[in-house]
Amino acid sequence: LDEPVTSAAAPVARLIEEFHKLPGVGPKSAQRLTYHLLRAPADEARALAQAILEVKEKTVLCSVCQNIADSDPCAICSNPGRDHGAICVVEEPLDILALERAGAYKGLYHVLHGVISPMDGVGPEDLKVQELLSRLRSGDVHEVIMATNPNLEGEATAMYIARLISPLDVKVTRLARGLPVGADLEYADNVTLARALEGRQEV
């Protein structure tokens, strides 16, 4: 009696497994992606493979701001047109993209690569905090802007770093918290509303 075929051919199964490891990709999506590539022209598959290799081989961590970049120092840190006296501290590289899209900030950045999360066992020693301190000690930075997320972990990280910086005589600021564009007052929580009132501006 023949055994029923329950799994795909070995190379196919292997690719499905690799896709399945990616965040947000379930078993069905992994299968769809794999069979899409099987049917796609060989060039397309090769281009994807090449892009995956290059993202690991051709990127470096900027030794100044710790952002993921294609040169060290990165394009932002080596740009003389930017304000080298201001450092905006963010959790993740993607946050820099968001801030750059807004186009309102012309200083430098510092990526922590995470956030203090005591209950998950992530402490300051797991973040790029020492790198930030050595930047502050060596350069003439006049302002550090804490742009961590306005949630419990982001606030804890901002407070912790502010406390570390306090002996260094550098101004530490925090992004304002208040009502987001397009929001509805009636649904705002107490903390946000209180902060929005504190930070009100003359019109």
Place this chain on the structure above:
Amino acid sequence: LPAPRVYKTTAIVLRHRKLGEADKILTLFTANYGKLDAVAKGVRRPTSKLAGHVEPLTYSTFLLALGRELDIVTQAETLEPLTPLREDLERLGRGLYAAELVDRLTPDRQESYPLFRLLLETLRRLATRDDLDLALRYFEVQLLDELGYRPQLDRCVSCEAALEPTTNFWSAAAGGVLCPACAADDPLARELSLSALKVLRLLQRGSFADAARVRMERMLSQELERHLREYTRYVLERDLRSAAFLDTLRRQKALRT
């Protein structure tokens, strides 16, 4: 009549973790159903109506809908934001320690109103009072009691003789205090000062108002913290992660002074 698809409860948010693009899984300690996980959809988007009401260590009222695996938060409104907890690292670290203890020590969906009250009152104390360590020690002792891990403080756990008013010994493995004679057989037993024993008894039996009258100097406070941490570590069979954060804060403080 079909069973209702939604239910309402007040709850304290113990922790959260990311789910997918914009969602979070919340671990709630509810007043009516004990500890449970629920999905809060879209709370990582800036315009989320829920986000500010479901941050860890907030006390909110929840409307939950039965889901296939996890229930879903359909509405939430803050009852007490406990804001000072979030604005001071010493308060925050201790609040998270209390939340983690409850999270680690309680089974899912086992209703316990006394435990809910204890956690809420502890978070209120940690948000408002100055004797943070005393509030946390009171919480630990009462929590152990509530969960059935009450340490024995009157008689020697081993020979059951009444304890003499002298330096005795603390043994997490034995489940309480050992008299000096029995402690000789337990290499892990640690010295327990008479004042620490007295405070422990007060924390176990008294109301918080009684306990709050104790003025603990630093040595005594540290001794109690050490003993209770060892005890909870023994019960949990692992370290509490937020304890490491409290240690980091303490080291930093020592460096600055």
